[in-house]
Amino acid sequence: FEFVYNYLYLANLRANWDEVKRQAEKAPQPEARRYVLPLSIDKADTGKNLVTLPYTTATATLRSDETIWLEPEVIFSGPRHAFEFPQINYRKYCGKPYTYTYGLGLNHFVPDRLCKLNVKTKETWVWQEPDAYPSEPIFVSHPEALEEDDG
Numbered sequence: 001f002e003f004v005y006n007y008l009y010l011a012n013l014r015a016n017w018d019e020v021k022r023q024a025e026k027a028p029q030p031e032a033r034r035y036v037l038p039l040s041i042d043k044a045d046t047g048k049n050l051v052t053l054p055y056t057t058a059t060a061t062l063r064s065d066e067t068i069w070l071e072p073e074v075i076f077s078g079p080r081h082a083f084e085f086p087q088i089n090y091r092k093y094c095g096k097p098y099t100y101t102y103g104l105g106l107n108h109f110v111p112d113r114l115c116k117l118n119v120k121t122k123e124t125w126v127w128q129e130p131d132a133y134p135s136e137p138i139f140v141s142h143p144e145a146l147e148e149d150d151g
Contacts, residue, residue: 024110029077030083031076031077031083032076032077032086032101033074033075034073034119035058035072036056036059036070037070038051041068043062043066045062046064047061047062047064048061048062049061050068056073058072075119075122076103076117076122076124081105081106081107082105082106083103083115084103084105084111084136085103085136086102086103086117087102087136087137087138088102089148089151090139091141092141092145098119099120099148100117100119101116101117102115102117102137103117104134104135104136105126105128111134111135112132112134113126114127115127116149
């Protein structure tokens with residue numbers, strides 16, 4: 001707990017880099033997951049998967065006690081490769097189907113890359129340069145953009 005809040009202080013990184021890496025290797029690995037929430041429910045569907053979207057493996061199963069059990073689809077996961085602070089083209093796609101999300105990539109808790117993820121195909125693109133440490137991405141659309149990821 002203490003490690004998570006203190007590791008990125010520059011003084012700690014400089015003084016204790018080997019300890020930071022050792023502790024980071026013990027930390028849980030984050031994943032990007034998709035949950036699908038059904039908007040209409042028929043009691044006759046008890047025990048069935050209510051998700052009918054063709055592009056996801058996420059499930060939502062209606063139980064006999066009228067609760068819904070959700071199982072996510074993992075859309076990004078990799079050893080020592082986190083995808084944090086996901087962003088989309090909110091100006092045009094907030095509340096609408098979208099294809100691309102952008103995230104900050106971390107290696108042992110050190111943000112060292114930017115990632116672009118196609119949430120439908122799971123294809124990823126990475127920008128990374130030596131000694132570059134980006135912050136969370138913010139999508140800025142090109143003024144005359146025609147495509148979702150033109151920005």
